[in-house]
Amino acid sequence: MSRGRRVGRILLPLLLLAVGAGGAVLLILARPAVEARAGGERIWAVRVVTVEPQRRQPEIRRFGRIVAGRRVPLGMRVGGRVIWVAPELIEGGRVRAGEPLLRLDPFDYEIALREARAAVAEARARLGELEAELAAARDLESLVAEQVAVARREVDRQERLRGRNIATEKALDAARLELALRRVSLRENRRRQRTLEQRIAQQEAVVRRLEAAAERARRDLAATELVAPFDAIVGEVDIGPGRQLGPKERIATLYELAGLEIAFTLTDRQFARLWPAGLPGREVTALWRNSAGSFVLTGEISRLASDIDPASGGVELRARITADPDAAPLRPGAFLEVVIPDLVYENVVALPRSALYEGERVYVVENGRLQPRQVEPVGRDGERVLVRGALAAGDRVVVSRLVEIGPGLRVRIVS
Secondary structure, three states, rough: OHHHHHHHHHHHHHHHHHHHHHHHHHHHHHOOOOOOOOOOOOOOOOOEEOOOOOOEEEEOOOOOOOEEEEEEEEOOOOOOOEEEEEEOOOOOOEEOOOOOOOOEEEHHHHHHHHHHHHHHHHHHHHEEEEEEEEHHHHHHHHHHHHHHHHHHHHHHHHHHHHHHHOOOOOHHHHHHHHHHHHHHHHHHHHHHHHHHHHHHHHHHHHHHHHHHHHHHHHHHHHHEEOOOOOOEEEEOOOOOOOOEEOOOOOEEEEEEHHHHHEEEEEEHHHHHOOOOOOOOOOOEEEEEOOOEEEEEEEEEEEEEEEOOOOOEEEEEEEEEEEEOOOOOOOOOOOEEEEEEEEEOEEEEEEHHHHHHOOOOOEEEEEEOEEEEEEEEEEEEOOEEEEEEEEOOOOOOEEOOOOOOOOOEEEEEOOO
């Protein structure tokens, strides 16, 4: 490579750098001069709501469920082989009071009843025999007593004759012996009557015991047919024809239709607020949504649940269902949305939570600037806070969240 070409390769980059630097200097020198502006007051854009104190009754929305106020395990009082089961005795079936649900084979119970009635008849016949013997003994007593009286008179007569030496001593002794025998017969008759009375009392007790056994056998026979004790929904069924069923063995569970209730839980704070104002009797509305549609129920709070579950974080209440206008097919366990009317608040303002600063202060716009107002939160209505305080109708309360908010801040309302 020649010497000239080497020098050119070195000088060319340097020349390019020099041209670029010169162009940058010319641009800086040619820029327009910018005059400094004096600093001005910042204007903040804010959103506001115009308030109007009013009377409000918020709604408390909770989730609940349908529960059975009366849940009865179903079983037979007697055991035996199942020969018939009602078609309604299935999971989810609906039965009416007095309808037959299940029958057992009655053969053994019919035999037992006939035997018990035969024993009663036999005992009553024996009682009749004893009563007849007692009646005969009582009739005989009057005859023996008359014989005693006759023997007594004969002894008296023989004693008078003996006193006049007309009768012999032997005749007097014979009269006295006859009197003694008659007296023995009278005492024996009376003893027999007492014995018969005791035996009759014993036999009457036997008859009563056998009658009770016969009544038990009759009831056992009647118990081979099970009937529904009330209108109910059937659940937890475990029965079928041919099964050998034991006494009191559980075969299903009945949920009383008239006893279906709405169960829901209030928080401790909600309960403490509503209880002094009267919770029992307060009306509730419940919405049940399912694949068949939506059903609205109304109810009335009747009582607290029997116990408080600390895991639920509140107090469970029960409301009896007072109206089912859409004839919803109610079932225990149905999930509900429950609405309860809260307390009535007079002369309050409903504000978004964003309007409150430090929990008890709001800002209103007056002549383009912010002025603080002290308020007292008294309740909630959904996502809004109900407050009372130094607010008048028409006041425009700021609902925007400003980091540098304070009294006198200049603002511009954007909505």
